[in-house]
């Protein structure tokens with residue numbers, strides 16, 4: 001792997017791959033082994049501002065390209081990602097600890113976003129407004145907002161960049177992307193695909209550097225009109241403050257705290273299968289992961305027994321050297337330690353594990369999956385976004401009780417409900433205060449649906465037509481004949 005990045009030319013600015021002016025290098029670590037796999041050239045504010053200036057220069061011509069021109073390039077980018085899915089998936093798995101099959105699936109999911117917005121770029125938009133004065137005419141249209149910042153986390157680095165880059169470019173914006181320093185290599189490969197797809201110099205730019213100083217500087221530039229961020233709520237809140245200077249438009253996809261609810265009229269076997277996906281996808285490090293599990297009293301024992309048996313069969317191992325593994329490591333030792341502390345605190349308060357610990361390699365950042373019952377409701381374990389392979393499980397006895405429990409959080413990204421009763425399903429999907437609800441479905445994520453959160457889980461939506469509107473300004477034209 002290191003040989004792929006030995007030239008340290010990890011930044012793509014104004015159509016040129018280049019190393020940092022500062023010669024700073026940052027190790028990229030494989031979470032499965034704890035060892036460095038590559039050195040990342042790590043820039044500074046100067047490179048970030050060079051990228052913004054390049055994007056600002058390119059915007060004038062890019063915004064005037066035809067929808068077909070933009071669509072063709074987006075479609076070519078999609079084709080390139082699909083062609084290289086195995087190769088880029090391998091890079092993603094090694095730098096993130098994600099299971100290889102999931103990593104390849106993420107690259108294909110990213111390709112879907114480029115395909116969807118290639119098609120969306122060519123769809124009609126705007127409105128002709130019936131006039132109320134004989135000699136006047138009124139209509140609206142959308143135009144690209146300007147330079148867009150695409151700032152992303154480490155857990156789905158490729159698909160989350162894609163769901164920002166694709167709509168921004170389709171809308172006619174130019175972009176500056178800054179991925180997380182914890183998983184930057186796969187995003188470098190995405191930009192190689194964009195370069196091959198023929199995006200003109202300055203239209204797409206990729207930087208790496210200190211998050212706070214580079215983002216703060218870029219958001220101070222008047223050409224930056226949209227800031228699309230995915231990450232923790234705390235950082236999202238800080239960006240809201242930073243956006244005040246230039247009054248940028250914000251698209252924020254932030255933290256989650258998903259309830260996973262199983263009713264007495266659910267198919268318990270399917271509910272367990274769904275919980276395994278919703279909990280352990282990406283080793284539990286997903287903003288839409290099942291974070292709190294609620295099971296109706298009458299099926300609690302059956303659910304817990306099935307869950308314990310299923311988890312006990314899981315293989316916790318290096319996801320690249322053991323492609324058959326069911327679970328890999330968490331991103332780093334800091335995350336692992338934080339989760340251990342929260343679990344120990346809950347157990348000290350009387351919580352009980354419902355299945356045995358799994359064996360795992362000594363090196364790397366492995367954490368045995370953990371489902372705790374009898375968790376004191378006031379513990380952090382019961383209330384926080386855990387972002388790892390662990391959850392509390394609670395009993396409930398009726399619908400009103402579990403709706404209250406499920407909604408008792410400042411977050412509102414995803415929620416899951418398992419019931420085969422149509423009326424109950426309709427009532428629950430209405431009552432749950434979340435932007436995404438999976439009904440007997442643990443994997444709601446698609447490119448053609450609007451993904452986003454209520455309350456402190458964010459602002460705006462990604463995917464679907466609305467995903468492109470985040471990067472557009474509406475113009476109203478009024479004509480006197």
Ligand SMILES: NC(=O)C1=CN([C@@H]2O[C@H](COP(=O)(O)OP(=O)(O)OC[C@H]3O[C@@H](n4cnc5c(N)ncnc54)[C@H](O)[C@@H]3O)[C@@H](O)[C@H]2O)C=CC1
Pocket residue numbers: 151152153154155156160178179180181211212215230231232233235236238252253254255256286287385387413453457458
């Ligand atoms: N709503 C969604 O779709 C998703 C939300 N997330 C959330 O992200 C968090 C985990 O991802 P992390 O990368 O650890 O989040 P994070 O918020 O620490 O970092 C996200 C990105 O922002 C950068 N960053 C960190 N501090 C910053 C600051 N003060 N100013 C500007 N940029 C800053 C990081 O380098 C990274 O590139 C969880 O809370 C998770 O729920 C993660 C994925 C998807």
Ligand SMILES: O=C(O)[C@H](O)CS(=O)(=O)O
Pocket residue numbers: 155156159160285286287288289445451
């Ligand atoms: O970071 C995440 O958790 C992703 O947003 C999940 S998904 O939307 O790609 O499924």
